[in-house]
Amino acid sequence: xxxxxxxxxxxxxxxxxxxxxxxxxxxxxxxxxxxxxxxxxxxxxxxxxxxxxxxxxxxxxxxxxxxxxxxxxxxxxxxxxxxxxxxxxxxxxxxxxxxxxxxxxxxxxxxxxxxxxxxxxxxxxxxxxxxxxxxxxxxxxxxxxxxxxxxxxxxxxxxxxxxxxxxxxxxxxxxxxxxxxxxxxxxxxxxxxxxxxxxxxxxxxxxxxxxxxxxxxxxxxxxxxxxxxxxxxxxxxxxxxxxxxxxxxxxx
Amino acid sequence: xxxxxxxxxxxxxxxxxxxxxxxxxxxxxxxxxxxxxxxxxxxxxxxxxxxxxxxxx
Numbered sequence: 001x002x003x004x005x006x007x008x009x010x011x012x013x014x015x016x017x018x019x020x021x022x023x024x025x026x027x028x029x030x031x032x033x034x035x036x037x038x039x040x041x042x043x044x045x046x047x048x049x050x051x052x053x054x055x056x057x058x059x060x061x062x063x064x065x066x067x068x069x070x071x072x073x074x075x076x077x078x079x080x081x082x083x084x085x086x087x088x089x090x091x092x093x094x095x096x097x098x099x100x101x102x103x104x105x106x107x108x109x110x111x112x113x114x115x116x117x118x119x120x121x122x123x124x125x126x127x128x129x130x131x132x133x134x135x136x137x138x139x140x141x142x143x144x145x146x147x148x149x150x151x152x153x154x155x156x157x158x159x160x161x162x163x164x165x166x167x168x169x170x171x172x173x174x175x176x177x178x179x180x181x182x183x184x185x186x187x188x189x190x191x192x193x194x195x196x197x198x199x200x201x202x203x204x205x206x207x208x209x210x211x212x213x214x215x216x217x218x219x220x221x222x223x224x225x226x227x228x229x230x231x232x233x234x235x236x237x238x239x240x241x242x243x244x245x246x247x248x249x250x251x252x
Numbered sequence: 253x254x255x256x257x258x259x260x261x262x263x264x265x266x267x268x269x270x271x272x273x274x275x276x277x278x279x280x281x282x283x284x285x286x287x288x289x290x291x292x293x294x295x296x297x298x299x300x301x302x303x304x305x306x307x308x309x
Binding site (some may be wrong): 008016049051066070087092099167217 | 256272292306
């Protein structure tokens, strides 16, 4: 199985995973589909893959996450134009004998923030054929950063604390946290969640926000830099357009 | 616990970069798509896992 945990489709139909299948798996019948929870698509894809593998339906699943952020950035909206990067990541996840696994996952959506991060044009609401000089801005990515930050700062602490409470854990029980590299406000949000600096990775200044690739790129980097070892309790956590919060705790 | 193990991971960035206030951002070049990067990332992840695409079943 190939799962595309991805937010920006290359074309309206078919999904990104099918287009990748053509390049890497042509001639096979391996199923391929996308899961889109915007910036947290990798977390949702990883979560879904854990159910499919744990149930015995699959032994190995390939998850890829990556987006063409630059395709719809508005040069007139500085806060988003200067924030995003393009990148791609891939993870192979496999069945195992209990040495690793997903302990818990939680995803909430607060649709009072649904229009705070959006691209209105290009799909069914405003098809590509309806683009005019007057509505061109609707086809660009539009982010109301202050509103997103305010809603995140208000709602995220309760969400994250409940996520930990569900597992009977505190932040001290988590060995390392992989947060979505959303913006320079990452430090502020980590302080709100009482996560000490040495327990999370912050590469926003180096990479910017890589949409669905942000969390897996940070995970990939933390693994390669030895910040995460086998047996560690690792939490993935992030915000996404929606406004959606996503968290998953695993034994790496 | 749902038994699942990360057996391989890969990543790829565009060579093209832009800078804003000393911060680096990565942007695809004209004619390049995210699939070009995804192919590289997949190759690395499969090599590290010791598996082939046909094993994704």
